Amino acid sequence: MLIVMKHNASTDHIDRVVDVIRDMGYDARPIPGGQRTAVGLIGNDGRVDSARIEGLDGVLEVIPVTQPYKQVSREWKEDDTIIRLDNGTRIGGTDVVLMAGPCAVESEEQIVGIAEVLRDQGATILRGGAFKPRTSPYSFQGLGKEGLELLARAREATGMAVVTEAIDPDGVDLVAEYADIVQVGARNMQNYPLLRRVGRAGKPVLLKRGMSATIDELLLAAEYILAEGNGDVILCERGVRGFDNHTRNILDLTAIPVIRALSHLPIIADPSHGTGIRSKVIPMARAAVAAGADGLMVEVHPDPPRALSDGAQSLYPQQFEELMGQIRVIARAIGRDLAAPLTSAGVV
Numbered sequence: 001m002l003i004v005m006k007h008n009a010s011t012d013h014i015d016r017v018v019d020v021i022r023d024m025g026y027d028a029r030p031i032p033g034g035q036r037t038a039v040g041l042i043g044n045d046g047r048v049d050s051a052r053i054e055g056l057d058g059v060l061e062v063i064p065v066t067q068p069y070k071q072v073s074r075e076w077k078e079d080d081t082i083i084r085l086d087n088g089t090r091i092g093g094t095d096v097v098l099m100a101g102p103c104a105v106e107s108e109e110q111i112v113g114i115a116e117v118l119r120d121q122g123a124t125i126l127r128g129g130a131f132k133p134r135t136s137p138y139s140f141q142g143l144g145k146e147g148l149e150l151l152a153r154a155r156e157a158t159g160m161a162v163v164t165e166a167i168d169p170d171g172v173d174l175v176a177e178y179a180d181i182v183q184v185g186a187r188n189m190q191n192y193p194l195l196r197r198v199g200r201a202g203k204p205v206l207l208k209r210g211m212s213a214t215i216d217e218l219l220l221a222a223e224y225i226l227a228e229g230n231g232d233v234i235l236c237e238r239g240v241r242g243f244d245n246h247t248r249n250i251l252d253l254t255a256i257p258v259i260r261a262l263s264h265l266p267i268i269a270d271p272s273h274g275t276g277i278r279s280k281v282i283p284m285a286r287a288a289v290a291a292g293a294d295g296l297m298v299e300v301h302p303d304p305p306r307a308l309s310d311g312a313q314s315l316y317p318q319q320f321e322e323l324m325g326q327i328r329v330i331a332r333a334i335g336r337d338l339a340a341p342l343t344s345a346g347v348v
């Protein structure tokens, strides 16, 4: 961190900055220049409270020279993190991984039926919300524990891994008992007690970008999970709020290469919530794979007009099959491949 002093800062001002930095437990090195002096703060471990320095007399600005996050950064760990699931799926390597399923678990017939179709089409991870964080309190809130049990039944029937959301810290243990990956949704990206709790859950975590969150805020949210000792975090770009009402959100595809450069963690894209419109899901899914996403999370429903949530953005199963064929070609064009399909029921 570099503290740039005003051109008229006095020696006392500079000495005070040096004293405060040393009082915080770091080393300070004044760097005199032609116009002004800068003070280097040495040994920044990411915990420096720059507000303490910004308010001092004679300080013009404080410039961070290291990232505010540590363990999620490429500086901390150069090699890509690869997360291995019990069913053999590897997230974060050269494979492009497909997570697919309905927005919400609605019944045994719905979830087991769609899981069988999706498994045969090549998806290896089943998504489906049992606890739904809905914008309106009057919308379908999910089947709760029964939904988790139905997801477990679908896993048994197909060999697919299960990703499903935990919406509060107290609910994490129950979700972690049933899920292969615990999801933290966009609305909860900055729910710090929840992040800390999933950091101790002993399961990989899928962390979705908040709808108004910057990339740095997403990475700092992930840092909470890693700081608790859980390094198996998958980041998910799911669209951010924009000013245009033609789509539900703006899928920020640039976030994919940006995050790949900044972090070793896998980054996937959710073109379903990212667009909110069925006809826009496939083009953006293709684009996300081309942009380097390690996987996709796609909502697919056996009968979208009857879906209890997000039917308008859910693909029909045959559309998902078309998408699989297209992204296989795109993945190969950039030196990747789709994750190997699961071959038979109960592969685990």
Ligand code: PEP
Residues within 6 Å of the ligand: 103, 129, 133, 165, 184, 185, 186, 187, 208, 238, 270, 273
């Ligand atoms: C979901 O994936 O089920 C979901 C609610 O998405 P998001 O948190 O991105 O809105």
Ligand code: MN
Residues within 6 Å of the ligand: 103, 104, 273, 299, 309, 310
């Ligand atoms: Mn949804």
